[in-house]
Every structure is written in C-alpha cells, then in structure tokens.
Amino acid sequence: MDIVVAMKQVPDLQQLRIRNREPVMADVPLTFGKIDKNALEAAVLLKEEHGGEVVVVAAGSEELEDTIKEAMAAGGDRSIMLADDKAGDLDSAESAEILAQLIKQVDDCGLIIFGEGSGDNYSGQVGSRVAEKLDLPQVGSVTQIIIDGEKLRLTRSLEDSVEIVEVMMPAVVIVTADLNEPRIPSVSQVLKAGRKPKEIISLDELEQPAAEKTLTTLSNLAPEVNRKRITIKSVEELVEILKTEGFVGGN
Amino acid sequence: MNFDLTKEQSMIQQTAREFAEKSVAPLVEQIEASHQIPLELFKEAADLGLLAIPLPEEYGGSDAGYDGYVLALEQIGRFSASLSMAIMAHVLGLSMINTFANDEQKQMSLPPGCRGEHITSFAFTEPGTGSDPKQLTSTARREGDYYILNGTKRFITNAAYPGYMGVVFKEAESGKLTTFLIDKKAEGYSTSEPLEKIAMNGGQLLDLYFNDCKVPAANMIGQVGEGFYHLQAGIGYGKLGISAFCLGLAQAGFDAGMEYATQKMHRGTPIGVKFQAIQLMIAEMYEKLEAARLVLYKAATNANKNSRNNPAVFARDCAAAKDIVSHTAREIVGICMDIHSSYGLMKDYKVERLYREAVMMPQIESPSHIQKIIVANSILADYK
Numbered sequence: 001m002d003i004v005v006a007m008k009q010v011p012d013l014q015q016l017r018i019r020n021r022e023p024v025m026a027d028v029p030l031t032f033g034k035i036d037k038n039a040l041e042a043a044v045l046l047k048e049e050h051g052g053e054v055v056v057v058a059a060g061s062e063e064l065e066d067t068i069k070e071a072m073a074a075g076g077d078r079s080i081m082l083a084d085d086k087a088g089d090l091d092s093a094e095s096a097e098i099l100a101q102l103i104k105q106v107d108d109c110g111l112i113i114f115g116e117g118s119g120d121n122y123s124g125q126v127g128s129r130v131a132e133k134l135d136l137p138q139v140g141s142v143t144q145i146i147i148d149g150e151k152l153r154l155t156r157s158l159e160d161s162v163e164i165v166e167v168m169m170p171a172v173v174i175v176t177a178d179l180n181e182p183r184i185p186s187v188s189q190v191l192k193a194g195r196k197p198k199e200i201i202s203l204d205e206l207e208q209p210a211a212e213k214t215l216t217t218l219s220n221l222a223p224e225v226n227r228k229r230i231t232i233k234s235v236e237e238l239v240e241i242l243k244t245e246g247f248v249g250g251n
Numbered sequence: 252m253n254f255d256l257t258k259e260q261s262m263i264q265q266t267a268r269e270f271a272e273k274s275v276a277p278l279v280e281q282i283e284a285s286h287q288i289p290l291e292l293f294k295e296a297a298d299l300g301l302l303a304i305p306l307p308e309e310y311g312g313s314d315a316g317y318d319g320y321v322l323a324l325e326q327i328g329r330f331s332a333s334l335s336m337a338i339m340a341h342v343l344g345l346s347m348i349n350t351f352a353n354d355e356q357k358q359m360s361l362p363p364g365c366r367g368e369h370i371t372s373f374a375f376t377e378p379g380t381g382s383d384p385k386q387l388t389s390t391a392r393r394e395g396d397y398y399i400l401n402g403t404k405r406f407i408t409n410a411a412y413p414g415y416m417g418v419v420f421k422e423a424e425s426g427k428l429t430t431f432l433i434d435k436k437a438e439g440y441s442t443s444e445p446l447e448k449i450a451m452n453g454g455q456l457l458d459l460y461f462n463d464c465k466v467p468a469a470n471m472i473g474q475v476g477e478g479f480y481h482l483q484a485g486i487g488y489g490k491l492g493i494s495a496f497c498l499g500l501a502q503a504g505f506d507a508g509m510e511y512a513t514q515k516m517h518r519g520t521p522i523g524v525k526f527q528a529i530q531l532m533i534a535e536m537y538e539k540l541e542a543a544r545l546v547l548y549k550a551a552t553n554a555n556k557n558s559r560n561n562p563a564v565f566a567r568d569c570a571a572a573k574d575i576v577s578h579t580a581r582e583i584v585g586i587c588m589d590i591h592s593s594y595g596l597m598k599d600y601k602v603e604r605l606y607r608e609a610v611m612m613p614q615i616e617s618p619s620h621i622q623k624i625i626v627a628n629s630i631l632a633d634y635k
C-alpha cells in the first residue's frame with residue numbers, strides 16, 4: 001500500500017520581505033509549506049513502519065521540478081506532478097481538480113495526507129475538496145496516525161478535547177503542524193533526490209481540464225503594526241502603562 | 252556566468268543551516284564554557300553527512316564536492332567557530348588521506364571518519380615552526396618493518412578524539428618530509444592538556460608527544476620525501492574550511508551589527524536610520540561580505556578539479572581565499588563592534604565572542620604573510 005502526500009510549492013516565507021505592506025517576491029526561492037513538510041514526515045514514518053512507497057503529488061510552476069527534490073530528499077520515493085508555468089497561481093478549486101487527477105494515477109493508494117493549510121494563502125480547502133472529488137472519507141485536525149490493518153486510527157486535537165476516530169482506508173487525512181518535527185535531509189539524500197522516479201505532466205495533458213478560477217485576490221497586505229514607542233523611566237511607570245493598555249491587572 | 256546555487260547546493264546549505272540552528276545554536280555557550288564539543292553533536296552531524304561532504308561515497312562520504320562543503324560549513328560557522336574548527340581539521344585530514352593514501356589505509360581510516368566515530372587530525376606545526384618545513388625536527392627512524400617516531404607537535408586540533416591523524420615527520424636517513432597515518436591510541440603517543448586560547452576553547456588544541464612511538468612502515472602515506480605535497484594539499488583543504496567558517500563568522504558579525512543598528516534608538520530613531528556614519532559602516536560590512544563570498548565560492552568550486560589535477564593553482568586559490576576571508580571576518584566583526592560601541596564589549600552581546608574569535612582567524616592554517624608568499628610565487632612562476 002502506498003501513501004500519497006500532496007504538497008504545495010510556495011515562496012520561502014523566511015526569506016520573504018515586506019515593503020509598504022506588500023510581500024516582495026523577487027528572488028525569493030520556492031519551497032514547500034511548513035505543514036506540508038509535517039504531512040510528508042508523517043507519511044515517511046508510516047512507510048518506515050509498514051512498508052510501501054511515499055508518493056508526492058504536487059501542482060505548480062515549472063520550478064516544481066526542482067522544488068520536488070526537497071520532498072524526495074526528506075523521504076519521498078517518487079513523485080507525480082503537474083509542472084506548468086500556467087499553474088503558478090492556482091486557486092483551491094483548480095488545485096483540487098488537478099491533484100485529484102494526479103492521485104488517481106496511484107494504483108494502491110491507502111492514505112492521502114494533506115497539510116491543514118498551505119504556506120502561502122492557507123485557504124485550508126484543498127484536502128476536503130479532493131476527498132469529495134475522489135469520494136473518499138476525510139478526517140481533519142489530525143495529530144496522530146496509526147495504521148491498524150485496513151483501518152486508520154486517527155487522533156484529532158480539538159480546542160477543548162482530543163478525539164480518536166477510526167476510518168477505513170483509503171481515506172484523506174488532513175494533519176496539523178503539531179504531529180511531528182520534520183527530519184533534516186542528509187547530504188547524501190539531497191544528492192539522490194533528483195534521481196528518484198518522477199512523472200511530469202502539463203496542463204494540456206490533464207484528462208479533464210482544470211476547473212475555472214473562481215476566486216480573485218484583490219489585495220494581499222501585511223497587517224499594519226503601530227508601535228507605540230512609549231519611553232518609560234521606572235518599573236512603576238511600566239506597570240502603570242501596561243494597566244492602562246489592559247495587559248495587566250483589572251478585569 | 253551564473254551566480255545562482257543549484258537546487259542541490261541550496262538544499263545542502265539548508266541542511267547545514269537547520270542543523271546549526273536547531274542543534275548547534277542551543278549548545279554554543281555550553282561548548283565554550285565546558286571547553287568541549289559533545290560527542291553526540293559530531294554523531295548528529297555525521298548522520299546528516301556533514302562530516303564528510305567532499306569524501307567519496309565508497310568510503311562513506313557524501314560526494315558533494317568542496318563547493319557543497321564550503322556552503323555547509325559557512326552555515327555552521329555562523330553559530331560555532333569551535334565546532335567548525337573541529338570539522339575543518341577533520342575534513343582536512345580525511346581529504347589528505349583520500350588524495351594520497353593507498354586503498355588499505357583509506358579502508359582503515361575513512362569509513363569510521365565519515366561515520367563520525369573517529370575525528371581526524373593533521374599535524375605539521377612544531378614548537379619551532381608552523382610555516383617552514385625545513386625547520387621540522389620530529390623524526391621517523393626506520394627499524395625493520397617499523398618506524399620509530401620522536402618529537403613534539405604543537406597546536407593540534409582534534410588530537411584528543413579517537414581516530415587517525417596524518418603527521419609529517421623528517422625521515423631520519425634522508426632528512427626528507429614524510430607523512431604517517433597514526434592511530435591516536437598508538438603506544439608512545441601522548442598529549443598535553445588542552446591549551447587555553449583567547450577564544451574557540453570548545454575546539455581543543457593540544458600538543459602531541461611522540462616518544463619512541465612505533466608504527467608499521469605500511470602506515471607511511473606515499474613515499475619517503477612526499478610529505479611536502481601532503482602538507483601543501485592538506486592545508487589547501489584546511490584553508491577552504493577555515494575560510495568557510497570565517498565567512499559564517501563574518502555573516503554573524505553583519506547580522507549582529509544590523510540588529511543593533513536597527514534597534515538601538517537615538518532620540519526615538521534607530522541609529523542605523525539616523526546617522527550616516529552608521530550607514531557607511533553598514534555599506535562597508537555588506538561590500539566586504541559580498542566580495543569575500545564570491546572569492547571563496549569560486550575557490551571552492553575550482554577546488555573540485557584543481558585539488559588533484561593542478562595542485563599549484565589549488566594552493567594559490569586557497570591561500571588567496573583564506574587571506575581575504577579571514578581578514579574580512581576580522582574587519583566586519585570590528586565594524587560590528589564599532590556599531591555597538593561599549594555594549595559590544597559586554598559578555599551579554601554576541602559580538603564580544605565573535606570579536607575574540609575573529610582575531611584568531613588570520614593566524615590559523617599559516618599566517619597572512621605565508622598566504623601572500625604562496626600567491627606571489629604562483630604569479631611570478633608565470634613571468635619566468
């Protein structure tokens with residue numbers, strides 16, 4: 001049984017700079033979203049325990065062919081990707097349609113893992129949409145995955161409680177960042193990454209055309225931060241100001 | 252001319268950066284206070300392939316070239332000069348063995364070195380000299396199938412860790428430089444206590460004593476009289492390593508300088524925004540860092556082919572890079588100190604340690620004058 005992980009290529013947020021509240025994209029390298037790396041780590045751990053292959057599916061601009069090496073170095077065994085410069089800015093509906101078609105190419109797919117939200121726009125829709133398209137059960141907010149025969153036992157961490165659910169495979173599992181600490185790929189894994197099997201298609205080669213874009217981003221601005229720049233001369237003064245601002249004391 | 256890193260190069264850089272940020276950074280103070288690098292840290296680095304980046308896969312290395320090595324060690328150098336120094340001496344030793352030793356010697360020493368079970372050393376310096384091969388006094392005297400080694404080696408990195416070391420002696424009969432591969436557990440070999448230095452005390456430095464130390468003649472690397480080539484190539488590899496972590500040190504100086512310049516306020520405005528004097532220092536740090544980085548990356552890339560095929564050019568490139576980058580580190584950290592002013596002298600500020608470390612850099616792996624002599628001789632050779 002193979003495990004599929006869907007990963008989204010996003011700008012490396014650590015290297016992103018904000019000017020006039022707008023992100024400056026020039027020269028920012030591409031990588032995978034943080035939670036997608038947790039999803040991959042979960043898949044690799046399961047593979048190490050139960051066997052099978054970890055298949056990474058992804059859709060994005062042509063640089064994906066390079067970015068996918070990160071996933072291969074971190075334990076992915078092969079990849080199926082749509083790499084097309086016309087697919088650099090997909091919305092959730094488009095992504096879901098494409099990913100569902102890519103996942104259908106995996107014959108013995110027991111489990112499909114998604115991160116809860118992508119590193120860039122975090123719409124948090126793609127996993128659910130794909131489950132719907134593939135007519136598979138889905139479980140979200142997952143912090144632990146145990147394979148038990150034909151079933152999955154999943155721990156969901158909710159705001160006030162922890163829920164354990166069981167679901168038959170194949171299923172879509174949507175994980176949060178808390179479930180593991182992704183491994184650091186070793187140098188030799190890095191060098192082997194580019195040699196792992198990959199299938200690459202373009203938008204024209206999709207069996208069914210990708211859904212029409214339904215969403216238009218009008219603006220994408222960093223929140224405004226207004227520093228108060230208050231200078232204080234004593235602890236008493238600090239406490240007084242914190243009280244006035246409502247950070248300490250009072251109700 | 253393409254200045255972009257390949258995906259693999261940037262991933263190697265990222266692997267080293269993550270290791271440095273997650274595993275090294277939290278231990279820096281402990282390493283300096285205890286004068287020791289925890290052995291688990293070497294193990295972790297080895298598991299990631301970071302202790303043998305340029306070594307061939309067949310001996311357990313990663314085969315990622317000296318460019319990959321330099322990119323990785325730069326990242327570790329941003330946090331710990333002590334650990335970087337140990338890795339640099341280890342890779343120097345392994346690289347020298349890989350270039351010159353026979354297969355049996357390589358099988359014996361490279362795989363445990365690549366796995367991090369052994370930490371390798373290379374010893375040339377003596378109390379009398381660290382730059383002049385003619386003044387070596389340690390001797391290797393043949394006795395049947397063995398050599399008897401006598402003498403003192405000074406300032407040797409990694410000498411207390413288990414593993415092998417390449418040591419250059421004068422072969423007694425011929426008076427010629429000759430290198431031996433010696434197990435650091437050999438009988439007749441002992442060390443001093445770690446020497447106290449101005450900084451980088453985590454990276455231990457010891458004196459070595461050879462007192463009728465008996466090693467099989469089969470442990471000789473190459474032939475009698477080839478020690479100078481081992482030295483020349485070995486310190487070439489060493490200079491690439493030092494330059495790499497000096498670049499990391501310079502980057503750390505730049506980062507600490509920028510942090511202070513943008514956070515220290517003068518009447519409500521950060522000093523870096525308010526004062527042109529600080530802005531000039533920022534520009535100077537940036538320019539120096541850029542120049543040093545280009546020189547080093549080029550030397551490292553060329554080292555992949557030249558270290559074996561063109562040793563004279565390799566020696567020149569490494570000497571020039573080391574001279575430029577080690578001084579750059581000292582200059583940038585000096586500017587960073589000036590941006591901090593008195594605060595920089597306080598132990599609470601990172602630049603205090605960086606400054607003590609940066610002072611050391613031009614002196615290690617032969618001093619600046621010697622680098623310039625190597626560079627000048629290489630240029631003058633074309634004018635003969």
Ligand SMILES: Cc1cc2nc3c(=O)[nH]c(=O)nc-3n(C[C@H](O)[C@H](O)[C@H](O)COP(=O)(O)OP(=O)(O)OC[C@H]3O[C@@H](n4cnc5c(N)ncnc54)[C@H](O)[C@@H]3O)c2cc1C
Pocket residue numbers: 340372373374375376379380381382383405406407408409456611614615616617618619620621624
């Ligand atoms: C942290 C650290 C780690 C080290 N690790 C090792 C190690 O692992 N293995 C090892 O073998 N050594 C090691 N060393 C030793 C180091 O490489 C030597 O100390 C260095 O090469 C300089 O040698 P020296 O101190 O004997 O100086 P010398 O060579 O005696 O030089 C003294 C001065 O004279 C000048 N000078 C010398 N010769 C000439 C010349 N021909 N022309 C012009 N000027 C000249 C030099 O530039 C310098 O200013 C280490 C040193 C340190 C500090």
